[in-house]
Amino acid sequence: MSLTRPPAEFAALIAELRAFVDDEIIPCEDLRTAHDGEVVQRTAGALRLRAAARGLGAPRGAPADGGLGLSWEECCAFLEQAGRSFLGPATLQCAPPGQPDIAALERLASPAQRARYLAPLLRGTQRSCFAMTEPAPGAGSDPRMLRTTARRVDGGWVLDGHKWFISGALRADFAIVVARTEAGPSWFLVDKGTPGFEVLRDVPTMEPFDIGGHAEIVLRGCRVGAEALVGEEGQGLEHAQLRLEGARLFHCMRFIGLASRAMEIAQRYATTRESHGARLSEHQMVQAMVADAHIELYAARLMTLDVARRLDAGESIRHHSSMAKVFVSEAVYRVADSAVQICGALGISEDVPVSMILRMLRAFRIYDGASEVHRAAIAKRALRHGLAA
Incomplete structure (x- = not known):
């Protein structure tokens, strides 16, 4: 276990975070301006001030810099809640590319680079x-x-x-x-x-x-x-791998939250919408989609948590993070796709955020290495080193 605070205190933090996301961040999502970067930036900036006032934000940042100093294991719970909103990661200073850039510069930057570039990133005054x-x-x-x-x-x-x-x-x-x-x-x-x-x-x-x-x-x-x-000249690919390992994990954490939200919306719809003389939730095909979604998210959480614990322990996670990235990216998309299907025509509309969630999760199969590239790398390592399955 890699915990930075007592379990009860951490549970209270996550409960406060979820309430903040549900009560303050999600209500600020305006689907009509979802593709207007200036509006999204202003909204996230205003929310960031409210989050900071409540002591929420920068989960991996040092407490001296206003961060929470969470372990990777603790970030699994934090990022899942932050990721339930499109605006959550930006509001809570755990959105890409800033967060993985911070992690890399913390390891590689010179003292002068830390002062000029890393410090403003940690404060949230630069991107x-x-x-x-x-x-x-x-x-x-x-x-x-x-x-x-x-x-x-x-x-x-x-x-x-x-x-x-x-x-x-x-x-x-x-x-x-x-x-x-x-x-x-x-x-x-x-x-x-x-x-x-x-x-x-x-x-x-x-x-x-x-x-x-x-x-x-x-x-x-x-x-x-x-x-x-x-860092060192000629070591750029090794530096990139260092950056990507944490980035993949952060993507897994926050996209689990977004997929979970999509299924929550679908489940609420299924309990109220009637079809062929019964509520959708009473049809076995819908029940199967809901059950599969819960199973896949459960597996995704456990896989992500295992990789986070390995990272906290100082282990190399190249092989495990590749496996987690492939599984989670495909699982969360399937969950969101099922949510769209359950909601029917409403699911493909922009009256609810489900179709936008689907579009965002589709890209994860390409981010930080396409699934096909990771599968090839996983197999080559397994065959080269005789790794047990």
Whole structure:
């Protein structure tokens, strides 16, 4: 067990969080403005102040920085509740890409980088983005195809390349850019507004309530100082794996909450809507969908909790986080799909948030490595090392 506070105290925290999400955050969701980033940003910003006033937010942040200092195990319960609302993760400072960027910089940043970049992230006064994905033939699911380059010059580096689907980049104050040096893939901190760093556009996607967008970026002769290099030159792929392990887990936690909410909506609908002389909840096919949803979410929670405990124990979670990411991403989508089916025409409308939940969860099978890529990696590790199933 990895607990930072007595069980009764933690249970009270989670109860307060759930009440805050239900009573204050969810009522602020306006489905009519779900694709207006400016409105979503203002709403989440106002809610963030209310959360901070109640001592809620930044679950992984240090108490000295206003965070809660929760273990990964405790974050399973916290993030599930936060994730029940589209606005919850942004309000409670546990949304991507900021949270995984924080986790990586806490391990890799120099003292100067911690002061200039990490501290504002922890305070919530700045935003970051992680720029690795590129258009074909550049890096996508295979980071070894990285084409963006960083050339060493007197006093620093010159970056050239093309990035896209960079989550959060529209409103980021700085980017962590992955570029290839003579030593191999490496990380660089680039301030927004640096000459040669240009955000071309926001790439429209199916997801609602997306504050930072998914931008396309071009770097042309973008010059940064020597101090912009993060960690060790040539270790960018290892750094990325470090960042992704926690990111995958956070996605699992919060999307379990969103899928659970979709099924709650469907269950309420099924107990009131009648069809063929009986309520939907009395039809065995509907009961089967509800039962399967509960079974899948139960399994998803246990798998995520196991990986969180391993991470708290300092174990490598590469293999286990891949398995959890594949299972949970597919399970939560099936749950949301069943919720849509139970709600019928209402489920595909935007009178209720179920269809938006479905669209958001569909993307998780691509985020942080497509399911097919993870399956291939899982099998190769198992066969290479003779791992028992």
